[in-house]
Amino acid sequence: MPSPDLIKKPLFTVDSVLFTVQDNVLKVLMVKRAEAPYCRAWGLPGGFIDIDLDQNTDMTARRKLAAKTGFAPNYLAQLQVFSGLERDPRGFSVTLAYYALVAYQAVASHIETVEMACWIPVSELTELVIAFDHLQIIELARQRLQQKTLYSMLPVFCLPQQFTIGQLMAVIEAIIEKPIQRKSLMRRIEASEMFEVSNEKISSGGRLAQLYSLKPDANIINFERNLSI
Amino acid sequence: MPSPDLIKKPLFTVDSVLFTVQDNVLKVLMVKRAEAPYCRAWGLPGGFIDIDLDQNTDMTARRKLAAKTGFAPNYLAQLQVFSGLERDPRGFSVTLAYYALVAYQAVASHIETVEMACWIPVSELTELVIAFDHLQIIELARQRLQQKTLYSMLPVFCLPQQFTIGQLMAVIEAIIEKPIQRKSLMRRIEASEMFEVSNEKISSGGRLAQLYSLKPDANIINFERNLSI
DNA sequence: CCAATAGTGTCTGTGAGACAGTATGAG
DNA sequence: CTCATACTGTCTCACAGACACTATTGG
Numbered sequence: 246m247p248s249p250d251l252i253k254k255p256l257f258t259v260d261s262v263l264f265t266v267q268d269n270v271l272k273v274l275m276v277k278r279a280e281a282p283y284c285r286a287w288g289l290p291g292g293f294i295d296i297d298l299d300q301n302t303d304m305t306a307r308r309k310l311a312a313k314t315g316f317a318p319n320y321l322a323q324l325q326v327f328s329g330l331e332r333d334p335r336g337f338s339v340t341l342a343y344y345a346l347v348a349y350q351a352v353a354s355h356i357e358t359v360e361m362a363c364w365i366p367v368s369e370l371t372e373l374v375i376a377f378d379h380l381q382i383i384e385l386a387r388q389r390l391q392q393k394t395l396y397s398m399l400p401v402f403c404l405p406q407q408f409t410i411g412q413l414m415a416v417i418e419a420i421i422e423k424p425i426q427r428k429s430l431m432r433r434i435e436a437s438e439m440f441e442v443s444n445e446k447i448s449s450g451g452r453l454a455q456l457y458s459l460k461p462d463a464n465i466i467n468f469e470r471n472l473s474i
Numbered sequence: 475m476p477s478p479d480l481i482k483k484p485l486f487t488v489d490s491v492l493f494t495v496q497d498n499v500l501k502v503l504m505v506k507r508a509e510a511p512y513c514r515a516w517g518l519p520g521g522f523i524d525i526d527l528d529q530n531t532d533m534t535a536r537r538k539l540a541a542k543t544g545f546a547p548n549y550l551a552q553l554q555v556f557s558g559l560e561r562d563p564r565g566f567s568v569t570l571a572y573y574a575l576v577a578y579q580a581v582a583s584h585i586e587t588v589e590m591a592c593w594i595p596v597s598e599l600t601e602l603v604i605a606f607d608h609l610q611i612i613e614l615a616r617q618r619l620q621q622k623t624l625y626s627m628l629p630v631f632c633l634p635q636q637f638t639i640g641q642l643m644a645v646i647e648a649i650i651e652k653p654i655q656r657k658s659l660m661r662r663i664e665a666s667e668m669f670e671v672s673n674e675k676i677s678s679g680g681r682l683a684q685l686y687s688l689k690p691d692a693n694i695i696n697f698e699r700n701l702s703i
Numbered sequence: 704c705c706a707a708t709a710g711t712g713t714c715t716g717t718g719a720g721a722c723a724g725t726a727t728g729a730g
Numbered sequence: 731c732t733c734a735t736a737c738t739g740t741c742t743c744a745c746a747g748a749c750a751c752t753a754t755t756g757g
Contacts, residue, residue, distance in 0.1 A: 300558060326552060329530040654747095658747070660710075702747070
């Protein structure tokens with residue numbers, strides 16, 4: 246076997262699909278590329294590992310996201326590696342894609358001040374010029390997020406620290422694009438034991454709504470049944 | 475942003491956790507390393523991408539597995555990327571781990587002739603010296619396989635093309651380490667519409683058993699409920 | 704015949720879907 | 731008061747678990 250130094254190394258990058266839900270619409274953070282290839286097209290936030298700054302690829306993803314949003318996402322997980330000769334005109338490339346969730350409120354103020362970063366509704370992506378195979382990456386990330394939404398409470402990471410059932414329900418419905426039963430959601434909140442009821446309630450146009458928050462030490466549990474599609 | 479050529483590139487490798495079930499025991503293919511680091515320790519089959527041979531990382535995994543087993547696995551999917559400064563004494567490294575399934579019968583004859591490749595029961599791995607963080611990778615792969623076994627028919631890929639319910643049941647029980655109800659399995663086989671009944675039956679010590687096979691165009695569907703843990 | 708494995712019938716349990724009904728806020 | 735939103739009670743339905751029962755082979 247040849248020494249690793251003699252082997253042509255492919256380009257390796259880390260990109261992230263950062264989701265949020267604003268006004269009942271699922272949106273993705275896109276940045277306008279300033280360089281070739283795909284200069285001036287929209288792409289996912291990401292870049293190369295910096296071995297001196299990053300302990301691992303998770304840190305690369307976080308660092309690149311922080312550069313665009315000023316905040317760490319509430320949730321970050323690996324999606325998949327995409328690789329091949331065709332996906333980048335510069336040659337064989339390997340991209341590790343992450344997907345991440347953040348509360349819109351947490352980044353809203355900061356993102357206005359950052360040039361060329363923008364929340365795009367996932368349904369409007371096809372109207373734009375998207376760099377590389379990033380459209381395909383986003384589509385896979387969306388499918389993964391939808392699947393996980395059916396059997397976990399992942400969407401809480403699109404909400405501020407305190408939230409109501411109604412808000413959670415709206416976020417879930419924005420992700421899976423189907424209405425769900427409030428009752429089913431409440432059963433899951435109860436059964437999961439992941440949340441605590443706050444002693445505050447907030448107004449929302451009718452009866453005051455109970456505020457919930459994730460317990461500090463809570464694990465994200467998976468339910469044994471999916472919500473129905 | 476600096477040109478990619480100026481950035482220190484980490485070592486990038488592709489490793490695979492190839493599972494099979496033999497004699498009701500879940501086993502992993504391990505190879506004895508012939509070089510430093512971890513010379514003479516057991517490690518996962520894998521290696522570097524060869525840009526001239528591999529269209530993408532899936533091909534790298536397949537190529538490396540074929541070199542050890544002589545066969546393509548029945549199923550191959552990405553597990554996760556592992557990265558960091560500590561996991562390889564040579565420096566910062568990035569490994570894309572795959573997990574794969576194969577029928578023991580398919581590779582049994584070939585594997586004897588390949589030096590230093592060996593099926594190790596997952597329960598006995600702790601007794602061996604395992605290279606890098608490969609033990610941790612195998613453990614994560616096993617968890618993923620267990621999870622998928624609860625909501626899909628993935629274990630059929632540990633069986634020959636034609637198989638009986640009893641064989642499938644045995645493989646599932648070896649993977650999840652719990653008994654399951656034959657009735658539940660039959661309901662799933664029926665509901666999935668993924669299989670066809672053969673017109674043969676085979677003897678297994680009692681009443682003849684119906685042979686099934688995956689339909690040629692079958693998609694692996696996911697059930698909406700898990701088997702109980 | 705018996706032992707062994709394959710396969711069925713059917714009851715229970717759990718949790719999601721549906722939806723009517725009640726509770727409580729703002730105006 | 732009315733309207734809007736929050737929450738509850740409760741029925742149905744789908745499907746997994748349990749397990750007794752029948753079926754079919756070899757010896």
